[in-house]
Amino acid sequence: MLELKNIGKVFNEGTVNENRAITNINLKVEKGDFITIIGSNGAGKSTLFNLISGSYGPSEGAVFLHDADVTNQPEHIRARHIGRIFQNTMLGTASNMTLEDNMMICSQKGFKGLRISLNKKRREFFREKLKELDMGLEDRLKDNVGLFSGGQRQALTLLMMVLSEPDLVLLDEHTAALDPKNADLVLGLTVKFIRDFNLTSMMITHNMDHAIRYGTRLLMMDRGEIILDVKGDEKKNLTIPELVERFHSIRKRDFTNDEALLSD
Numbered sequence: 140m141l142e143l144k145n146i147g148k149v150f151n152e153g154t155v156n157e158n159r160a161i162t163n164i165n166l167k168v169e170k171g172d173f174i175t176i177i178g179s180n181g182a183g184k185s186t187l188f189n190l191i192s193g194s195y196g197p198s199e200g201a202v203f204l205h206d207a208d209v210t211n212q213p214e215h216i217r218a219r220h221i222g223r224i225f226q227n228t229m230l231g232t233a234s235n236m237t238l239e240d241n242m243m244i245c246s247q248k249g250f251k252g253l254r255i256s257l258n259k260k261r262r263e264f265f266r267e268k269l270k271e272l273d274m275g276l277e278d279r280l281k282d283n284v285g286l287f288s289g290g291q292r293q294a295l296t297l298l299m300m301v302l303s304e305p306d307l308v309l310l311d312e313h314t315a316a317l318d319p320k321n322a323d324l325v326l327g328l329t330v331k332f333i334r335d336f337n338l339t340s341m342m343i344t345h346n347m348d349h350a351i352r353y354g355t356r357l358l359m360m361d362r363g364e365i366i367l368d369v370k371g372d373e374k375k376n377l378t379i380p381e382l383v384e385r386f387h388s389i390r391k392r393d394f395t396n397d398e399a400l401l402s403d
């Protein structure tokens with residue numbers, strides 16, 4: 140469903156600040172894949188997502204979505220198919236709008252252009268969906284989202300993204316800014332939604348244990364390249380020391396990401 144062909148990205152090309160962030164990436168993502176992505180700092184993980192979402196255009200290569208070449212398609216058009224959640228919990232929802240208004244906006248997107256009104260039936264639908272988060276938000280439809288905690292906002296962002304029926308979900312360290320309890324909660328919801336709705340997903344994480352434990356396929360990036368791509372039993376049987384050792388034997392140097400190494 141997504142294909143990256145010979146993708147490269149150079150920032151500030153031709154200047155003293157020239158920086159090659161991505162080198163010749165070839166990647167095919169199949170429907171139903173749940174890919175975890177791990178890598179050292181500056182490996183190019185977020186840049187890869189920016190190239191997939193259309194935030195940046197590649198310097199070389201092409202991006203295909205459902206076999207159509209979308210390399211030059213603007214981000215806002217691609218966003219109809221791609222849902223993205225960032226580390227910053229403020230980005231997925233509008234603070235100065237009520238919970239029900241936020242959900243209305245995402246319904247308009249999910250219903251692909253059909254205008255719907257906020258009636259009793261729709262409020263009931265929102266309440267039912269919010270109950271699944273188990274955070275009591277179903278009783279706060281009239282509250283401004285700016286009043287909610289980071290964990291509540293991120294769970295809401297997740298729910299709204301699921302309701303908008305994306306073809307591809309990009310999770311960019313979306314639990315990294317939360318306290319451990321809320322991070323676990325939002326990650327649990329993420330895994331549940333991905334499973335229940337069979338969402339094709341890519342998740343960047345600095346937690347090696349999560350990268351191994353969750354998902355169907357694991358990519359390791361380093362210096363702009365995908366250096367490891369494992370799935371099936373090979374992925375299931377991985378351990379953190381093995382992953383570090385695989386990095387060392389491929390790159391002939393140590394894996395440098397304290398956050399990832401300290402994760403359990």
Ligand SMILES: Nc1ncnc2c1ncn2[C@@H]1O[C@H](COP(=O)(O)OP(=O)(O)OP(=O)(O)O)[C@@H](O)[C@H]1O
Binds near residue numbers: 150179180186
């Ligand atoms: N807009 C930009 N302009 C210039 N350089 C950029 C830009 N965005 C990213 N880079 C550079 O591209 C490289 C890859 O950065 P990227 O943010 O993709 O790494 P990452 O793997 O997501 O890192 P981290 O785990 O630290 O978030 C880095 O050298 C970074 O400085």
